[in-house]
Amino acid sequence: MNDTIQIPARSVGAASSDATAVLGAPPPRTTPKPFSTSLARRHPRRLESLVEKLIFLISLSAILLIFLIFAFVGRESLPVIFGRTDNTRARKPIAVADISHTPRAELALYLGLSETEFATYDVATVQTLVELKAQELAQNSNPDSRMNTTSWRMMFQPYHWFGYNKPEFIWQPVSEVPKYNIVPLIIGSLKATLVALLVSVPFGVGAAIYVSQLANPRWREWIKPAIELLSGIPSVVLGFFALIVMASILQGAFGYASRLNALVAGLALGLAVIPVVFTISEDALSSVPQSYLQAALALGASRQQAAWQVVLPAALPGVFAACVLGFGRAIGETMIVLMASGNATIVSASIFDSCRTLTATIAAELAEVVFGGDHYRILFLLGTLLFAVTFVSNLIGDVVVHRLKTRLEGKG
Amino acid sequence: MKMDIVKAVAVVAAAAVVTSAAYAANVTVKGSDTMVILGQKWAEVYMQKNGGTTVQVTGGGSGTGIAALLNGSTDICDASRPMKASEIADFVKKNKVRPHEYKMCLDALSVYVNKENPIEKLSFPQLEAIFTGKVTNWKEVGGPDAPISLYGRENSSGTYEFFKEHVLNKKDFAAATKTMPGTAAVIQGVAKDANGIGYGGIAYGEGVKALKISKTNDGEAIEPIETNVLSGKYPITRYLFNYVSPMVDSGAVADYITWCLSDEGQAVVKDVGYFPLPKNLR
Amino acid sequence: MTLRRKTLDWSGLAFTAGTGAATFMILLMLAIILGNIIWNGAAQMSLRFIFGGTSEGMFDPQRAGIFPMIFGTAALVFLMTIGVVPVGVATAIYLNEYARKQSTLTRVIRAAINNLAGVPSIVFGLFGLGFFVQFVGGGIDRLLFNGHLHYAKPALVWAAATMAALTLPVMIVATEEALRAVPHGLREASLALGATKLETVFKVVLPQALPGILTGAILAIGRGAGEVAPIMFTGVAYYLAHLPKGVTDQFMHLGYHVFVLSTQSPDIERTKPILFGTVLVLLVLTFLLNLSAVLVRARLRAGRVAG
Secondary structure: OOOOOOOOHHHHHHHHHHHHHHHOOOOOOOOOOOOOHHHHHHOHHHHHHHHHHHHHHHHOHHHHHHHHHHHHHHHHHHHHHOOOOOOOOOOOOOOHHHHHHOOHHHHHHHHOOOHHHHHOOOHHHHHHHHHHHHHHHHOOOOHHHHOOOOOHHHHHOOEOOOOOOOOEOOEEOOOOOOEEOOHHHHHHHHHHHHHHHHHHHHHHHHHHHHHHHHOOHHHHHHHHHHHHHHHOOOHHHHHHHHHHHHHHHHHHHHOOOOOOOHHHHHHHHHHHHHHHHHHHHHHHHHHOOHHHHHHHHHOOOOHHHHHHHHHHHHHHHHHHHHHHHHHHHHHHOOHHHHHHOEOOOOOOOOOOOOEOOHHHHHHHHOOOOOOOOHHHHHHHHHHHHHHHHHHHHHHHHHHHHHHHHHHHHHHO | OHHHHHHHHHHHHHHHHHHHHOOOOEEEEEEOOOOHHHHHHHHHHHHHHOOOOEEEEEOOOHHHHHHHHHHOOOOEEEEOOOOOHHHHHHHHHHHOOOOEEEEEEEEEEEEEEOOOOOOOEEEHHHHHHHHOOOOOEHHHHOOOOOEOEEEEEOOOOHHHHHHHHHOOOOOOOOOOOEEEOOHHHHHHHHHOOOOEEEEEEHHHOOOOEEOEEEOOOOOOOEOOOHHHHHHOOOOOEEEEEEEEOOOOOOHHHHHHHHHHHOHHHHHHHHHHOOEEOOHHHO | OOOOOOOOOHHHHHHHHHHHHHHHHHHHHHHHHHHHHHHHHHHHOOHHHHHOOOOOOOOOOOOOOOHHHHHHHHHHHHHHHHHHHHHHHHHHHHHHHHOOOOOHHHHHHHHHHHHHHHOOHHHHHHHHHHHHHHHHHHHHHHHHOOOOOOOOOOOHHHHHHHHHHHHHHHHHHHHHHHHHHOOHHHHHHHHHOOOOHHHHHHHHHHHHHHHHHHHHHHHHHHHHHHOOHHHOOOOEOOEOOOOOOOOOOOEOOHHHHHHHHHHHOOOHHHHHHHHHHHHHHHHHHHHHHHHHHHHHHHHHHHHHHHO
């Protein structure tokens, strides 16, 4: 049986032309408009990959910045770190009349110049410099001028300076004999930060527990932004508030001698740090899987028991990270402590005494230093120290949060 | 529309770069916080009279001004202390010449205590003992039995340097001194602290008591008022200086300094609370 | 643990009361600070104060004006935004659209961003001084101006660059959040229609993420307007006779003026009104910025949930 279906070719053609007649002409083909008409028409992929490479390079900027900060802040402090600075000042002055008798190399060393620099000066300038150097040395009758006060030993260990009663930790960079001990500054920073943490951790974590576990969910909607509003207050305003308002009130309440001290500065710092601790703790507490909470409630626990015994321990790494980041923020804060801590460089355990922090020292003294001098380098050393401390504390916080996330996601 | 925004931003940025390269007659003054109010008043009055020149005044401390002079980032350096030999040497090393020094006016440093403190006078030896921390209780100098609370300036301040050199005989301030960023902060500290003692320019003394000072323990105690300062009897007086690099000491800068030393300029000095330079020194 | 409901759960109540009190105290402190500033500063508000200059007397409450400080803050923030928005958006685009999620480079970039967020502001000041003012500025002077001092000194442009570095993490995080919120379906649809990846990013994803990017910029501006420590050595000044005319001029700043008035004014009692007035203006500015960022973000979230 030759029952092959004969599809007349004409009807196919007719069908398609029928289709055209029925459906109308197909819509004009629209390609998306190329990114750039000329270059893209010739090399559509080249321009795009160029732009993408550019985006990639720009995105490396964060790494570049961290590296640059470390490099440029550390670079200025390298001579001190490696012990290559020497500020001993006791030398016998060379009289102006003796200039012609003194060998050039010795004169250059005496004036603190390299030989090439020395060669560029004419006789009159050299004479002036020798006169000035004689003046400078005559003003120095202190026996301690024979020491190099920028050595590591001087920066960390107490020393019995001339004119003092006993060995002490002294930071006094503007003096006949500059004293660069940084122990009072480190203790000052730690004291203010400790007070700040003692204030911010209980309040921040307590509020986080309340807001995420115990409060009416509708309240959460506006309590959270309200506390984040606190983080929007600039630190200079908090410092001003502490200086003008809080200091007097606290002095009236406690009756201590120094109006500006570690307590005032620490309280204001605590106010600045509370939003950090609160936000991160609250995030950690809210990320604990609901199943934990529901299981506890199903077993008969009250909301408070569930919060305290189940949710909080599960979120503990996040809360810990919040505290570590709060510590980093507190130790790096400048304006509040500059205005409210009293800035006295003493080593004392009492929080009712004035203290001076590393950050306030840099802010207060950087303006006066001669660029490239010893004081300048030591201030940059303080900056490097601060950078290292916050870098490490951030790293710890990040690692802990990362581990918490993977743990909760793995189990939940 | 995006291209328009990009073009507008580019034009603004280009204009900014171009205008920054064009400089009008501009005098920069940097340095002493003691002198910053005087400097600002001088600038205001001078600019009202001479519209062509603009004068910029920034504070930061005498040390800041001297550092800026060395770095070349200021024309005039305000200083409430003379430049140290080592600083002049640094300047000479860079520029081969000494900086020009101009005495601008007189100032006196007062020692302030709280208004409730019964003490009326102190001598130099007593001040030295108090501020270096050897004497720590008011009763040792005739006051009530209370610990002494010290207020001072930051070490970038010329006021700090001057007090240290002339009253403390170059000894260090006690470590327990609360260092304040400005004389007004010192005054405020002393005003609110019944046991406080501080020092600062004579022009600032609102709300505190200024002590009479004697050079020796049994000498005559002189009050810090104008007649005593101008006659030279008050022992803690100092000159306030302007330092200028010889390379820029001409034209607008020189005119400005000359005006400040003229009768008109010195009248402004009186308004601010300092003391005009005696005529023979101008 | 028993099921007794007859007696009150004292410890539970105490716990709730304790944590609730902590929350309340924080909000109370916030209210006290804001209330005190508004109470003391409102009296100083006047058109003359906001638009007047410092030529009449910087320390006289009757004649002081803070317009130069407002202008300086605005100029700083404007330049900073020009710097931080492109870099932040580009970094976020790379991290969210192009980078492989678990590669080491991505982790290093993210670690760098987190660390940048934690660097103390004064260290940024040191960085600005050492890198921008001395290195970059000195280099420009040597190359273009034959060593004459034009750029190697504190200036508006260097302060803006330092603030851009400081606010970069804020911008990146906010932009990434916005990019993540764009539904994947949109990207896939665009690619299916034949667009390249770059075209998809620039013509589909970015326009959708624009509100979030705006939020990021506003937050960065809010942060930038308030920080004082980084600009102290890179460009701000105590008193200037005129507004900054070019990017190499110094400028006055609201936050720095608060610092100056708190510590260096000649008569603290007399200048207190000016101080409170300036603080109020600064606070209103930062709060308006933060509030608008929150509102934009809330509208964005609501829009996404509904549509």
